[in-house]
Amino acid sequence: MAPSPTGLLHIGGVRTALFNWLFARHEGGEFRLRIENTDTSREVAEAVDQIQESFRWLGLDWDGEVTFQLDRMDDCRAVAEQLVLDGHAYVDDGAIRFRMPDDGVTAWDDVVRGRVEVQNETIEDLVLVRSDGRPTYNFASPMEDVWDGITHVIRGDDHVSNTPKQIQIIRAVGAEVPVYAHVPSVFGEDGKKLSKRHGAVSVEEFRKDGYLPETLLNFLALLGWAPDGETTIMSRDELVERFSLERVSSSPAQFDYAKLDWMNGVYIRALEPHAFAHALLIWLGEQGYEWDAQLVAKAAPLVQEKIQRLAEFPAYAGFLFHDVTPDPADLDGGAPVCAAARDALASLEPFTAEAIEAALRAVLDELGLKPRQGFQPIRVAVTGSKISPGLFESIELLGRETTLARLDAAA
């Protein structure tokens, strides 16, 4: 995987990285991370760290040290000078250009696209080394592939047109040409390039929105690849075990946020309760919430089946951590029930969900209210919202004192 450090890691780039990683892990090979920073003018200072942090969070571990393209500037220059000596390149306006063949074709068997042939006459003599001495991407990249012993280059299909150029260079230096696999791009929901207006696009944004890394990997793997027609949910290990480049589709896919949400819900529900609580705690911490960990852990099971993203937790369970201000309209004439509920709960023992339910149902019976009519005002009074976790469990967690105060206020 060879990102350029121009900003946050894009989700499309992650998918390309994932395919590389899955392929390497499946084959028992190595997954290498290289930063392509030859364009110093576009480099963003923190990008290198952020990219690595994103990969770490996703669990896409790379082998060996991260390499930087710019570190091999001198090596590239030396090769370019040799190519000039060999007659494969020439000096032009201070830059060094590669001499492309004028006829014939350059071809390769792309693992996802099949045989690709390009007429050499359509390829111009590309710049190897700029007049300021820095190598260009199309020169440094294949040279590094050679030096690093890269056997498989799996990248976005925007590189298809670069491939014949790189192959020519590799041949000119007498090295072995790697296997290429060009994976199609990922589009937004309008079929256009995935961009900000579609929603989250960087790994950091998905993380902030409360998606789990395993969801992202599973979802991304299915964008352009499928093991069969049935399987949808696959663990990291299963993905590694079943992945094959040959089954990567050659047609582009659209990013479906609704399906991502559904899948994240599946993963959240599959978590062990303590693991879910842990994920919640980590997320809350990252987002700057300073909520009581004990209470979060207790609240977690109440919402685990209800939310699809960790970021929904504050809206569902916030009433346990701060005051609420119910909309009077939502109380909908429920003052009498709230008053009766207050009395019923005032000295209830034990103050448990089970006992609370029994007591409140008795109240509704007395007032001749249906559950739907009676519980809703109480819910609004206690949680401040018409939508909440289970009412009785919520009340138990909230505690008697706060519950009575809120019922009083509503009454």
Place this chain on the structure above:
RNA sequence: GCCCCCAUCGACUAGCGGUCCAGGUCACGGCCCUUUCAAGGCCGCAGCACGGGUUCGAAUCCCGUUGGGGGCACCA
């Protein structure tokens, strides 16, 4: 403008000549369950872009049309 690529339900896909009047998942609609919201269960809607071939037989192979995308830098 010049090269190149792609094309199955709204979306992701299975299908690699007969087992497909096309299967799975999301979304959507209905019903059930139910203290709200979810979750869950059941049912449903919906597709081989179009036109020619090849073949006994095509979603699957070939050609064209249309539509979409990518590339053509001293960017990566």
